[in-house]
Amino acid sequence: MMQLIQCFAIVQGKLDIIVRINYKQIKLKQNMRQSNQDSRWYFDKVIHEKIKQGDEQEEQGMYQEAIKFYSMAIQINPQDADVCHNRGHNYVDLKNYSETIRDNYMAIQINLGYAEAFYRRGAVYYKLKNYSQAIKVYSMAIQINPQYAEAFNNRGAAYNQLKNYSETIKDYSRAIQINPQYADAYNNRCVIYY
Numbered sequence: 001m002m003q004l005i006q007c008f009a010i011v012q013g014k015l016d017i018i019v020r021i022n023y024k025q026i027k028l029k030q031n032m033r034q035s036n037q038d039s040r041w042y043f044d045k046v047i048h049e050k051i052k053q054g055d056e057q058e059e060q061g062m063y064q065e066a067i068k069f070y071s072m073a074i075q076i077n078p079q080d081a082d083v084c085h086n087r088g089h090n091y092v093d094l095k096n097y098s099e100t101i102r103d104n105y106m107a108i109q110i111n112l113g114y115a116e117a118f119y120r121r122g123a124v125y126y127k128l129k130n131y132s133q134a135i136k137v138y139s140m141a142i143q144i145n146p147q148y149a150e151a152f153n154n155r156g157a158a159y160n161q162l163k164n165y166s167e168t169i170k171d172y173s174r175a176i177q178i179n180p181q182y183a184d185a186y187n188n189r190c191v192i193y194y
Contacts, residue, residue, distance in 0.1 A: 081110040
């Protein structure tokens with residue numbers, strides 16, 4: 001019986017140690033979780049501030065400065081499709097189309113359903129006079145968002161450059177159907193008819 005009591009005491013002692021260790025591990029995990037939440041909050045705050053600064057610079061036409069702020073935000077969180085897209089938009093204003101395509105590609109890789117990024121890529125291909133590629137990319141934007149009047153209008157313009165007038169008229173008409181107030185689409189379609 002004495003051995004059983006000693007054995008229980010030893011077991012009891014080990015259990016007590018195990019309980020204390022588990023308590024410390026739980027406290028450590030709670031502290032780490034809180035620390036991660038604090039870090040996430042801090043990084044979210046920094047990212048938000050950099051995006052805000054980038055937006056302000058863009059509004060003032062300071063595109064190179066806007067790119068710097070967006071780049072800082074991307075370094076902190078490279079998985080933010082909107083920031084990649086915004087930086088790409090500023091590269092368009094600087095006529096740095098290869099960087100625009102790259103940033104929109106990054107945005108699309110992060111979010112395959114990002115119709116605006118496809119649209120922006122299509123606009124760059126159009127500016128580069130690569131109308132066939134523009135049509136393909138605009139078509140992807142339309143596939144994601146079938147109510148994207150601007151994408152229909154711009155794809156119609158690309159078809160027009162390739163002298164595919166029947167597709168041009170279809171796209172302008174679809175843009176007007178989606179947005180009956182879309183003056184550019186009416187104007188573009190009118191030019192084709194005359």
